[in-house]
Amino acid sequence: MDGLAQLTSNEYLVLAGTLHGIHAITSRLSPMGASSGAQVIEGETFKITILLTATGTKFVLLTSLTDTSADGILQKVYEIYADAVMKNPFHTPEMPIRTEAFDTRITALIGSGLGV
Amino acid sequence: MAYTQPHHPRLSVLSTTSQSSVDHLSPTASSTRFSLPSVPASNKPGAPRPSIYDRNLNKTRVSEVSASAFSFLFSEVVQYTQKRVSGINDLERRLNTLGYRIGTRVLELMVWRAESSSKAPKREIRFLPALMSIHTQVWKAVFGKPADAIEKSVENADEYMIIDNDPPIERHISVPRDMSQLSCSSFTAGIVEAVMDGLGFPARVTAHNTPTAQFPSRTTILIKLEQSVLDREELLK
Structure with missing residues (x-):
């Protein structure tokens, strides 16, 4: 992760909004009826992995093309989210996550996941 | 019909x-x-x-409840309480009151179990053994593990502390910075206060965050005894 440019919070909002739109469209593309929507979007140099949970919350991870651990990491992120965010009485649903334990555990996960 | x-x-x-x-x-x-x-x-x-009232009280001694389900319930308890109070002190006081209701029942249940399992059930009349039994028995009954330490205040003779390095009820709670004074373990403090009261050691019990580098959610339950308890201890010596 070192050396990568950080997105501003506005860029995050744009990315999330665009992705939500793409996801909504892709979930209706299948000729076989309802679909779960896009799960992986690949570009020449990057890969976007999307985890759609049963409640509609999406977790998105941007990785390099060669990365194979994205699915596993997203599952763990979901687990941490359920533990540290949803069980925290001071989190307001639909609002940005300002939970210390979540940040700590995500940093620990991504740090260990990439072997940095 | x-x-x-x-x-x-x-x-x-x-x-x-x-x-x-x-x-x-x-x-x-x-x-x-x-x-x-x-x-x-x-x-x-x-x-x-069979409902929960039909179950044998002794058989439920080692049964466990889901920590996740409890976390969600306790989270709702804190949110519900927070909406109805004006400040952190008020919130802690209410959590204490809720815990007190648990503590009276825990004590009763423990006494009942002690009576049925031992031929000569003992009632603690001295303060230190009573404190030890809270540290181990009550903690085991409520949290499934004993507390981590008992300390006596150096400055005040009437103050004792029970220390839990990682309180299970706070495991998933992150208190925002602007409320850093708040300790949700006030709930636990209420349980302790009820047990102390029930055993005949009236005291004021509060909870305080005392984090260390190793245990970020370390919590101290502070017990401030009433003078009458100290006087009686003096007589029993």
Whole structure:
């Protein structure tokens, strides 16, 4: 992760909004009826992995093309989210996550996941 | 009227009521508001499922509840309470009150179990053994593990502390910075206060965050004894 440019919070909002739109469209593309929507979007140099949970919350991870651990990491992120965010009485649903334990555990996960 | 419902034993307690009200509650009637899970075949038809009150109190001693389910419940308790208070002190006081209601029951249950399991059940009349039993017995009954330490205040003779390095009820709680004074373990403090009161050691019990580098959620339960307790201890010496 070192050396990568950080997105501003506005860029995050744009990315999330665009992705939500793409996801909504892709979930209706299948000729076989309802679909779960896009799960992986690949570009020449990057890969976007999307985890759609049963409640509609999406977790998105941007990785390099060669990365194979994205699915596993997203599952763990979901687990941490359920533990540290949803069980925290001071989190307001639909609002940005300002939970210390979540940040700590995500940093620990991504740090260990990439072997940095 | 001896009306029995063959398919829904859980409702059979209603069998003596008038049929119309049974029909009203029955999921087989037109109402779709109730969706009871289908009853396993092993249950005898007509026998009501044993409720929590029918269970042997001693058998539930080692049974466990879901920590996740409790976390969600406690989170709701804190949110509900927070909406109805004006400040952190008020919030802590209310959590203490809620814990107090648990503590009175925990004490009663522990005394009952001690009586049925030992030939010579003992009642603690000295303060330190009572504190030890809270540190181990109460903590084990409520949290499934003993507390981590007991300390005596150096400055004040009437202050004792029970220390928990990682309180289970706070495991998933992150208190925002602007409320850093708040300790949700006030709930635990209430439990301790009730047990102390019940044992005849009236005290004021509060909870404080005392984090260390190794244990970020380390919590101290501070017990401030009433003078009468100290005087009695002096006499018993």
